[in-house]
Amino acid sequence: MSVPAAPTARDRRRWARYLVNERAEARVYRELAVRRTGEERDILIALAEAEGRHEAHWLNLLGGEPARLARTGVGTLLLVWMARRFGSIFVLALAQNAEGRSPYDDEPFATPAMAADEKIHHEVVRGLAARGRRRLSGTFRAAVFGANDGLVSNLALVMGIGATGVSSQFVLFSGIAGLLAGALSMGAGEFVSVRSQRELLAATEPNGFADAALPHLDIDANELALVYRTRGMPESEALDRARRIVESAHAHGSPSTYTGSIRTADSHEVVGGAWGAALSSFLFFASGAIIPVLPWIFGLTGLAAIVLALVLVGIALLSTGAVVGLLSGASPLTRALRQLAIGFGAAAVTYVLGLAFGVTMG
Structure with a gap:
C-alpha cells in the first residue's frame, strides 16, 4: 500500500474523523466494562486500550489535538448512550456490526497492524455477543x-x-x-x-434399576464398563471407572457411590415446564x-x-x-x-x- 508523499487538507479531516470515532468506540467499551466483571470486563478494557493506540496514531499524524474535531457519528453516539444505560447484548451486537465496517483496509495512512486489529476486534466482540446470546432465555x-x-x-x-x-x-x-x-x-x-x-x-436418562446388583459384580469381569462405553467413553477409561465403582460398592456393601457416578444431572430444567x-x-x-x-x-x-x-x-x-x-x-x-x-x-x-x-x- 503506497502512502502519499504529502497529506492534503482532506486527509487531515479524515484523520480527525477517525480520531473522534476511535475515542467514541473506546468509550463504548469502557461503559460496557463498568457493567461486567471478571474475564469479560478485562476483555472490554483491552479493546478500549487498543482503540486508544489507534487514537494515538491519528493524533501523531495530526501533530496534536486539532483545533476543531468532526462530530461523532450518530450510530456511535447511540452505541455510547445504550452502553451507558443498558450494557446489553444489543450494544455488543451493534458494536460487532460497526467493527465489521472498518475503513482501514483502504486507508493509506493506517498501518497494517491497525487494519488487522479491527478484524480481530470484530471477532472478539462477536465472541462476547455470542456469550450474551447464549445467556438469553x-x-x-x-x-x-x-x-x-x-x-x-x-x-x-x-x-x-x-x-x-x-x-x-x-x-x-x-x-x-x-x-x-x-x-x-x-x-x-x-x-x-x-x-x-x-x-x-426421562426415558433415556440413567436410573437406579441396576443399583442393587453392584456389590455382586465381579471386579475383574464386570459389565458396568459397557454402560460407560455406550456413552462414548473409551474402553480403558470405562473399565477403570467401572472397577473403582464396583470396588467401592464391595467395600461399603451398598450402591450409594454408584448412584452419584452413573446418573447424569436432570436436564428437565433446560427444557423447562x-x-x-x-x-x-x-x-x-x-x-x-x-x-x-x-x-x-x-x-x-x-x-x-x-x-x-x-x-x-x-x-x-x-x-x-x-x-x-x-x-x-x-x-x-x-x-x-x-x-x-x-x-x-x-x-x-x-x-x-x-x-x-x-x-x-x-
Missing part, C-alpha cells in the same frame, strides 16, 4: 418469534376478510377468532412439544395478533381501519425484525425490512384473494 426468543407469528397471521386474516366487503363487526369477530385460534394452537403445540421432550429425556411454555406461547402469539385488530376494536371501519392496521403492524414488524437481526448478529435494518416485506406480502396475497371472493359473491 428461550422465553425471550419465543416472545419475539411468537409475537411475529401473531402479527403476520392475523394481519393476513383481517386483510383477507376485510377485502370481501363484509361488515366491520364481522372483520372484528374474525380477528378475535383468529387470535384465539392461533394462540390456543401455539400453546397446545408448545405443551405437547415440551411434554414429549421431557418424557423422551410444559405449562409455562404453553402459557408463554399463548401470550406471545396473542400480543402480536391483537395489533392488527386494534383499529376495529376502537370503532374504525373501511379504509381508515385497514391503513391504521398496516401502520401499526408495520412498526411492530420492523421492531421484531430488528431484534431478530441483533440476536443473529446480522444487520438490524436488513432483517427489519425483510420482516416487513414478508408480513405485508402475506397480507397482500390474502387481500387480493378477499377481493376476488368478494367480487365472485357479489
